[in-house]
Amino acid sequence: MSQREYKLIFTGSMGAGKTTAIAAISEITPISTDVDNSDRKLSDKPSTTVALDYGEVTLAGGDKLRLYGTPGQARFDFMWNILSEGAIGVVVLVDNSRPDPVADMKEYLTAFRSTVSESRAVVGVGRSDTHPEPGLDAFHDAALELDVVTPIISVDVRRRQDVLMLLDILFAQIESAEIETHSEQPGFQIA
């Protein structure tokens, strides 16, 4: 039987922690294409991912989970659709210290709308300890404006456990969506 590959996307604004999140769970040293950030007005981060980050995890039977971090800058948005095609789900990371983190989230939820609308997205809001405003309520309200109900969670992606939590929530959500789909078929009861 041929080995299968699964794709997981990490997206979000510059400095949101996509590279860090992938590094936290990848079994290989992430292949990163960071270069000096020339857009220091938008982010103080000294380097930024201009193409993509890549990491991977080997699953049972030799299957692969491939982790892709999208470039954060909007001028690379042509890559977002390419990367999201066939993905299991998307992890949207938001940096709450940026000028308008809610708008950032909306931008990425919109960019990955087809995946998001299938309940295959989770949002992680970082730096909310040092920057408590806006609160998560504002993010939820903004998501609802897009007609999206998605988990929005405070995270610190430097902690591996937090990245695993995001994935667990993402997976649980997809599984529940599938249970619901099947429960609506004749002869299947959720209870």
Place this chain on the structure above:
Amino acid sequence: MLRYRLEQEQLRMARSLTLATSDLSMAQTLLIRSNLKLFEGKTRDHWTHVETLPATATVCSASSWTSNAASMKASGSGESACFALLSKDEAAPIGASSLAYPARAQDLAAILDAISGRISSFATREIRTAAQSSGRASPDRAQPRSFKVALALRELLTHGSRGIYCIKANGVELHVVPATRTLLTNSSLDENLMARLLAADAEILVKPASDSAARKLELDGVSARHVDGLLWRLGIDGSRGGLPPALPRDGCYALKRWPDFGRIPHDRLHVRMASLLTRKALTVDQLANASGSEIEDARRFISACWLFDLIDIRPRLAQSAPQSKPRSTGPIPARRFSGVFDSIRSALGFRAT
């Protein structure tokens, strides 16, 4: 060092107050009662209608105001807690607060808020449980004592005040800033402290921190942490596998949004239940079955979520609310990602539920 300032504001947590009608026509009484429903949650305190005296306040006809006000005064409520509903062209009795009939909801709310302001401070009284204040308590279900601190904390946080407040329970003092949902303490929330909070069967006091206590907190350089973790633990452990009386036993529940699992101690069972309840309203039995958990665990989860105001109670549809049934033993249809997530979880070393 944590910097904060103590605001000398009065504690304004919503109290459960009662309004009686006296000597009014049925139409007038119904109007008052419907207005109470209309502005539910929008007044300083939570007002419910009661059929008989005593009540916190009374609304009556102009002609009976004098005697009603005298009764209120005699009962210690004060004559100002009695106001008159005036029919067309009717003059207000001297000294009476009054409201013209048909009364607008906002005018009634304004009068009740004014009465709230005149009632003595609630700051040092025992906090009422949400079951009592909601007016929807099930008479046959008592709130477990272990849930009392959770309820006090919930009400304090709901108010969102920016001052520092102290909760005293069973020899434990908790300092909380409701607006930032912050707990000021250098103590660890260890099992001993949790056990004492869960065993708090005596009076629980909630009051603004004194100047000296606030200064001491500042001098001690106490650390600030989110109170959500404590509230969640009090909900999970304090509910004792029951539901708060404010929640109907046979209700259908959904989550308004996901809990912030980044701030609360949780396990995979909680994540699973959240994923189900954000998609569909379920009864406790249905939730337990769908998540593969015990019914008590489902109740604990719903109780904890209710403390965070995350629970939406939905009408129970006949066809979607079966009674408790044996768990399904038949084969579950294959799913698109069947097996994949378990494989990923295993490879990444997820903690077991």
